[in-house]
Structure formats: structure tokens, C-alpha cells
Amino acid sequence: MAHGSFDYAYPLGQPAATLWYHDHRMDFTGPQVYRGLAGFHLVHDAVEEALPLPRQERDVPLMICDRAFAADGSFHYPSIDSSLTGEPGVTSDFMKGVLGDVILVNGAPWPVLEVAAVRYRFRLLNASNARRYQLALDPPPPSGAAFVQVGSDVGLLGRPIDHEAIDIAPAERFDVVVDFGSYPVGTQVTLVNRYGTGSTGQVMRFHVVRKARDDSTVPPRLADFEQLSPPSAVTRRMKFSRSGSHYETWTINGQAFDRNRIDAQVSLGATERWLITTNADHPVHIHLGHFQVLSRNGGKPGPYDAGWKDTVDMRPEDEVEIVVRFNGYRGRYVFHCHNLEHEDMAMMANIEVT
Numbered sequence: 001m002a003h004g005s006f007d008y009a010y011p012l013g014q015p016a017a018t019l020w021y022h023d024h025r026m027d028f029t030g031p032q033v034y035r036g037l038a039g040f041h042l043v044h045d046a047v048e049e050a051l052p053l054p055r056q057e058r059d060v061p062l063m064i065c066d067r068a069f070a071a072d073g074s075f076h077y078p079s080i081d082s083s084l085t086g087e088p089g090v091t092s093d094f095m096k097g098v099l100g101d102v103i104l105v106n107g108a109p110w111p112v113l114e115v116a117a118v119r120y121r122f123r124l125l126n127a128s129n130a131r132r133y134q135l136a137l138d139p140p141p142p143s144g145a146a147f148v149q150v151g152s153d154v155g156l157l158g159r160p161i162d163h164e165a166i167d168i169a170p171a172e173r174f175d176v177v178v179d180f181g182s183y184p185v186g187t188q189v190t191l192v193n194r195y196g197t198g199s200t201g202q203v204m205r206f207h208v209v210r211k212a213r214d215d216s217t218v219p220p221r222l223a224d225f226e227q228l229s230p231p232s233a234v235t236r237r238m239k240f241s242r243s244g245s246h247y248e249t250w251t252i253n254g255q256a257f258d259r260n261r262i263d264a265q266v267s268l269g270a271t272e273r274w275l276i277t278t279n280a281d282h283p284v285h286i287h288l289g290h291f292q293v294l295s296r297n298g299g300k301p302g303p304y305d306a307g308w309k310d311t312v313d314m315r316p317e318d319e320v321e322i323v324v325r326f327n328g329y330r331g332r333y334v335f336h337c338h339n340l341e342h343e344d345m346a347m348m349a350n351i352e353v354t
């Protein structure tokens, strides 16, 4: 067994964003994250500080995930090798991804947050290994949108977007404002998951306990948003599918991950246009290169595609075009499906930035 330590220095030369980090150990990311090796990393800047958004105790990160527990309270994760030292992956029943029947928010099952009847900013993160959610408020607010989105995975939007509900795939973040001001004091508001049933249909509850002064607003302009200009033609095609000689693994362009193979060579600063296709649910995540969605299934981007992204929610048989810019650093990076079981079962590829 090898032991050691590393110091990592992050210059954080990027605009304000709701980032998160998690263990990424080769072949065993799913069980490691399942055991809790994940957290938020919020980046702030002067642009964000100048906005009149809710702040301090009214700016609340919410890490949402699902887990299953054994009778003794331990995490129940169907690893082929529970020592996490031998064969990676999960038993064949869980090939599509591991789902739990308990929803945790910031590590607590179905928690309750007491709130004042004012605006709150919530950094919604889907930290689940494989579960997609459709988040909504029950009851919906008597007036106004349930969620006013102000940011996406990697930064503020140019302008806020109203949502009645939010579809969120693993690794996606939605930075939203919820105004409890239109609910009468005493109301219990449940954050529900419309894609769940029974115990997975509820996420957490807000209890509106008092009136309070609210100086916050959501301004019509949030940040200067740089719309990337894509090359006129598609530069790369990426197909995320289940294949292999016995249809036994998850692949990109028909190939399982090989740490020694470079799948995409990119020069530093390049802007590329990728056409991504799928044959199942795959949240596609790219390291280093932040991107914007150009089109979904030949039409406009979807309602949850706005802003700077590092993960795009892809449904079965979807075709999504993105414009991605690789700036900042040279080196070798991966892109992969952020369904962690798919990732551990080889749905990952290498980019070399030179």
C-alpha cells in the first residue's frame, strides 16, 4: 500500500461560480463519492459582490444526492469488489447506475430549513452518482416563478431566467433565487423531485417561520456574458453509447477508456464545436474546457442549457452541439460521462492540450 501527500495550488483565475470537488480515483470514483468524498467550492468575485442578491445566511449551498443504506446504517453500494482494490465496477443489475432510496441534502436525509419570508439564494448541486431530478416547490409560490436562475455550472448568467421546475442531471449546478415572501408565515414548502416516487419524490422542506426585512433583489442584468463564437463546422463528433464486444461496457466513439491513448488533441486557446450524441442518459462532463450549448436535437438549446456549462444533460438519442474553449493550461485532461458508474466502467477519454 502506498501512502503520500500532495499540495495543490489553485490560482482560481475565473469568474464567480458554484464549483464542487470530489474524489476522482481511477475506476473507483463512484464508490468513493458515495462514501462522501465531495464538497462545494464557491468562487466569488467583485461582479458578484456588487449584485443585490441574497447573501450570507441567505446564500445556501444545497448538495443533493441519493443513497441506499444497509440494515446496520452503512452505505449500501453494489461494488463487484467492496475492498475497492481489485475489479472495478458494480454488479450487472446496476450497469445503468446506482440509485438510492434516501435523499440527502448536505449529508442529512430529507432535512428541514427554517426560513424567513424573504429571498434566498440556493446553489443547487446534483451530487448523485446516477439520479436525475426534476425539482419543484410544493406548493408553488402564490405569485412569481418558483426559481429564478442566476447562474449555471461555471458562472453567472447574463440575465436571470424564470423556471417553474428544474431538471438537474448529475454534476450540474443551478444557482437560483427563491422568494418565500409571497408565502404566508407558517407555510411548509417541500422541495420535491417530480421524477421520483415514494421516498425519492421528496428532497427537503422549507418552513417559513417569520417575516423579515429583505433588501435583496434579482436585477435584470447580472454579468457581462461572453457568447462564444463557434467554428462554422463541427470539429469533433462524440458518441456516448453502450458497446464493446459483448455490449458490456460504456464507451465514447466505441472505445473504452485507455489512459495511454489521446482521443483529442487540442491547442491551447482553441475554440471547438462538438456534436455529442447518446443512446442512453449521459450527463457529459468536460474537464478544463468550459462550454456553451449551441443546439439540442437540431433546435434551440433547452430551458436548462443556458450559460457557462461544464456538464450537459443528455437524454437517450439526444444530439447536442456545444462550443467549447480550452484556455488556461496545457496538459492532459479527461472528459467523461458524469454518471459515475458509467465513468468507472470506461466512459471516459483523454484530451491533450498543447
Ligand SMILES: [Cu+2]
Pocket (backbone or CB within 6 Å): 250, 281, 282, 283, 337, 338, 339, 342, 343, 347
Ligand atoms: Cu453515462
